Amino acid sequence: MTSPGEQLLPINSNGDVVLVRQQVRAVAIQAGLSLVDQTKVVTAASELARNALVYAGGGQVKIEVVRNGVRSGLRLTFSDDGPGIPDIEQALTDGWTTGGGLGLGLSGSRRLVDEFDLQSAPGEGTLVTVTKWSR
Amino acid sequence: MGAILTVQSDAGRRRIEELLQQHEEHVLKRWLEIAATTPGGHTDRGDMTARLTEIYQALRQSFLGSGDTSDLRGLLAELSRSRARQGFAPTETANVVFGLKQAVFELIEGDGDTEGLKGFIWFSRTIDDLGLFTFESYATAREKIILDQAEQLLELSTPVVKLWEGIVAVPLIGTLDSARTQVVMEKLLQTLVETGSEHAVIDITGVPAVDTQVAQHLLKTVVAARLMGAECVISGIRPQIAHTIVTLGIEFGDIVTKASLADALAYTLRQSGVQVTKGRGTRVTVRTEEGD
Numbered sequence A: 001m002t003s004p005g006e007q008l009l010p011i012n013s014n015g016d017v018v019l020v021r022q023q024v025r026a027v028a029i030q031a032g033l034s035l036v037d038q039t040k041v042v043t044a045a046s047e048l049a050r051n052a053l054v055y056a057g058g059g060q061v062k063i064e065v066v067r068n069g070v071r072s073g074l075r076l077t078f079s080d081d082g083p084g085i086p087d088i089e090q091a092l093t094d095g096w097t098t099g100g101g102l103g104l105g106l107s108g109s110r111r112l113v114d115e116f117d118l119q120s121a122p123g124e125g126t127l128v129t130v131t132k133w134s135r
Numbered sequence B: 001m002g003a004i005l006t007v008q009s010d011a012g013r014r015r016i017e018e019l020l021q022q023h024e025e026h027v028l029k030r031w032l033e034i035a036a037t038t039p040g041g042h043t044d045r046g047d048m049t050a051r052l053t054e055i056y057q058a059l060r061q062s063f064l065g066s067g068d069t070s071d072l073r074g075l076l077a078e079l080s081r082s083r084a085r086q087g088f089a090p091t092e093t094a095n096v097v098f099g100l101k102q103a104v105f106e107l108i109e110g111d112g113d114t115e116g117l118k119g120f121i122w123f124s125r126t127i128d129d130l131g132l133f134t135f136e137s138y139a140t141a142r143e144k145i146i147l148d149q150a151e152q153l154l155e156l157s158t159p160v161v162k163l164w165e166g167i168v169a170v171p172l173i174g175t176l177d178s179a180r181t182q183v184v185m186e187k188l189l190q191t192l193v194e195t196g197s198e199h200a201v202i203d204i205t206g207v208p209a210v211d212t213q214v215a216q217h218l219l220k221t222v223v224a225a226r227l228m229g230a231e232c233v234i235s236g237i238r239p240q241i242a243h244t245i246v247t248l249g250i251e252f253g254d255i256v257t258k259a260s261l262a263d264a265l266a267y268t269l270r271q272s273g274v275q276v277t278k279g280r281g282t283r284v285t286v287r288t289e290e291g292d
Helices: A014-030 A035-056 A105-112 B007-022 B024-037 B045-064 B070-085 B090-111 B114-156 B178-195 B212-227 B239-248 B261-271
Strands: A006-011 A059-068 A071-080 A115-120 A126-133 B161-164 B167-173 B199-206 B231-235 B256-258 B274-278 B284-288
Touching: A006 A014, A006 A035, A014 A035, A014 A059, A014 A071, A035 A059, A035 A071, A035 A105, A035 A126, A035 B212, A035 B239, A059 A126, A105 A115, A105 B239, B007 B024, B007 B045, B007 B090, B007 B114, B024 B045, B024 B090, B045 B070, B045 B090, B070 B090, B070 B114, B090 B114, B161 B261, B167 B178, B167 B261, B178 B199, B178 B212, B199 B212, B199 B261, B212 B231, B212 B239, B231 B261, B256 B261, B261 B274
Parallel strands: B167 B199, B199 B231, B231 B256
Antiparallel strands: A006 A059, A059 A071, A071 A126, A115 A126, B161 B167, B274 B284
16 A cells, blocks of 8 residues: 555465456446446456466556546556566557467457556566546 | 573473473463463363363473474464364464463462572463464464365356256356366366256356456357357346457357346247247246147
8 A cells, every 4th residue: 555545466366366356346436437447447457467467477556546637547557577578569469369368468458448558678577557537 | 592591591491390290280270260261262161171281291291302392283283273263363372372371470479489480481482482383373274264165165156057958057156267167167068968958058147357368268168068069158248248348359259148147048948949938917838849
């Protein structure tokens, strides 16, 4: 707990992914997101948390409520110290996977949220920041 | 900690050992009385007496012998475990152990000799160690209970039910991880064989979010069932889930999906050639086409 309305959760096991989902849902409700938007951001959080777990062996997520004028939203920052992504454009292509999944996690997450930012370089870990605004 | 026990305190230690031997009956009796005053300590007095007597003997053995505390720790762990299962707080269990300090201290106080007091410091440290050990055992026991429950939940939450002759359903509830899906898939395939069913309904009404992993697990289950000659219908797709699946870009291909379990049942009944017609009043007549 770094400041009110902001929390840091570890992602080190499948159980942690479940906890992240539950916490994101709780905060999304608090931020006033609609049921559809809640489900979308929870699903995106699930994808990104699992990516951190599967590809980087673990990481952490910062969950915070953000404001922009009258609109409130939910910002999630996933960070890990994993191997990083060599080709970001390729990683964001539908159907591209190195882990035996559907290859829609990263690209799908980008569509599920309003703002998506991915910073990564080989050997330097990955930082994904997503924001979902209430409507 | 061992280095602190100098020659000087050795005399005190021997004194404590003597006291524990000479006044065994008295100390034990006091310890039991003190243990009984801790919350929950009075439950099952007979069991407690037997346990504390055993622990007392093991403690004395560990002092006399080579300092081997494995027996003693085994007994304490057993005490912790049984109390964890009964739902006692770890503090209560540790307090039972700490009670021995008070019992021995009263003895020394009455005696009034300095050797005993010196020894008591050593004795107190030993008991503190053992008390902390019960804490650890308690946590371990609790973790074991939680693991067991998680396993039971895994079993509990995945029933395969028969809806009709030739139609089975799996109502999925909660999070679908790899372990859960594995259990679901095995159970479903097994039930398809046992009941000779050709239709299966996988209901995801109780699944809070469908991400790519859940979708992939579902798709694999459907394909596996297909290989066995059974058709699967996925039901319970709520609006927000449908929205999310479309945005994510997951393709369910030619797999039949329905909004509710009722729709899925109606569909599979039709597929297996069963006609459900509403009769006059509230009576529902069921007629199988092959039957006529």
